[in-house]
Amino acid sequence: MDSKLRNKKLYMEARQITGASQNDWARLFNLEPITGKKHGQKGQPNVAAKESGAKGVNFAEGLASELLRFLDAEGYDVLKTQFDENGQITSIPKK
Numbered sequence: 691m692d693s694k695l696r697n698k699k700l701y702m703e704a705r706q707i708t709g710a711s712q713n714d715w716a717r718l719f720n721l722e723p724i725t726g727k728k729h730g731q732k733g734q735p736n737v738a739a740k741e742s743g744a745k746g747v748n749f750a751e752g753l754a755s756e757l758l759r760f761l762d763a764e765g766y767d768v769l770k771t772q773f774d775e776n777g778q779i780t781s782i783p784k785k
Contacts, residue, residue, distance in 0.1 A: 697752035702741055704755035708762045712737040714769050717759065719751065719775035724770065 691699075705715045716733025717724070739745040746757075758768045765785050772781040 693749070693752075694746055697747040697749065698740070698743070700752045700759075701747040701755045704759035704762075705737075705741075707759050710769055712741075714754050718768070718771060719754065721773045723775075729747050 705712075710718070712734045715737045719737075721734045736745065740747050740751075761769050761782060766782045767785045768782060770781075770783050771779060774780050
């Protein structure tokens, strides 16, 4: 499988496995806190474009998707990941 297809597959499968909506996924990839902004609505069109193939999924996004899937499988609630104002992770609670 070529890397473009692989990255898209990782991206889409991880979102489905974690149960993330497109808004949830956009929030995670935009390093936004859960509170405040409207939970990734601004980035949702970008997620939709990547899943439709209108935009590609790069290596970093493929890796991030796979890491989120792995953490979910290890019992972490990745949808509740918290970021500080600098985009650094402050918390990933267990399920």
